[in-house]
Amino acid sequence: VLCLLHSTDPRWATTAVASLPELLADHAHCEMKAASNALSLATRWPASTRLAGALALIAEEELRHFRAVVEELDRRGIPLGKPEVDVYVAELRKASNISGKQTPEASLIDRLLVASLIEARSCERFRLLADALAARDHELAPFYDDLFVCEARHYTTMVELAIEASGGDEDPVRARLSVLARQESEIAARLGVRPLIHG
Ligand SMILES: [Fe+2]
Ligand SMILES: [Fe+2]
Numbered sequence: 001v002l003c004l005l006h007s008t009d010p011r012w013a014t015t016a017v018a019s020l021p022e023l024l025a026d027h028a029h030c031e032m033k034a035a036s037n038a039l040s041l042a043t044r045w046p047a048s049t050r051l052a053g054a055l056a057l058i059a060e061e062e063l064r065h066f067r068a069v070v071e072e073l074d075r076r077g078i079p080l081g082k083p084e085v086d087v088y089v090a091e092l093r094k095a096s097n098i099s100g101k102q103t104p105e106a107s108l109i110d111r112l113l114v115a116s117l118i119e120a121r122s123c124e125r126f127r128l129l130a131d132a133l134a135a136r137d138h139e140l141a142p143f144y145d146d147l148f149v150c151e152a153r154h155y156t157t158m159v160e161l162a163i164e165a166s167g168g169d170e171d172p173v174r175a176r177l178s179v180l181a182r183q184e185s186e187i188a189a190r191l192g193v194r195p196l197i198h199g
Contacts, residue, residue, distance in 0.1 A: 006185035013132035019195035035062035088198035116158035
C-alpha cells in the first residue's frame with residue numbers, strides 16, 4: 001500500500017476486531033493527534049499560504065473523524081479514556097531526528113514526511129479493518145472504508161506539501177521519504193499485533 005515497505009501482519013485485524021472497544025478509543029485519540037499535528041504545522045511556513053490552507057483543511061477533516069469516532073464510542077457505551085503514548089509515532093519521530101536536521105525547512109519537510117507515513121500506515125490499517133469488519137459490523141465497515149480513502153488522500157497531500165516546502169525540488173524529498181519509509185517499516189515490523197491503530 002502506498003509507500004509502505006512492510007505489510008501489516010493479517011493477524012492484527014483479527015486482534016483489533018476482537019478488541020473493538022480498545023481499538024475505537026485508541027482510534028479517537030489518533031484522529032485528535034492528527035488534527036493537532038496538522039494545526040501545529042499549519043503556521044510553520046509563513047511564506048506559503050497554500051501550505052497553511054491545506055494543513056488547516058486536513059486538521060478540520062481529522063477533527064471531523066475524531067467526532068465521528070467519539071459518536072461511535074458514545075453509541076457503544078465505550079469510554080474515551082486517556083490518550084496513551086503512541087509508541088509507533090514516537091519511534092518514527094525519533095528515527096527521523098537521528099539523521100540530524102539543520103534548517104527549519106528540512107525540519108518541516110521531515111515532519112510532513114513523517115505525517116505522510118503515519119497517514120499511509122493508518123490508511124493500510126483502515127483497509128484491513130474495513131475488510132475484517134465487512135461481515136460483522138455493517139456500520140463500522142463502511143465507516144473505515146470512507147476513512148481509508150480520506151487518509152490515502154492525506155498521505156498524498158503531505159508528500160506534495162513536503163515537495164512544495166522544498167521549493168519544488170522533488171527528487172531529494174522522494175529520496176528522504178524512502179529513507180524514512182525504511183525506518184517506518186522496521187518500526188512497524190518490530191511492534192506486535194496489539195489492538196491499536198498503530199500497535
Ligand atoms: Fe483521520
Ligand atoms: Fe489523515
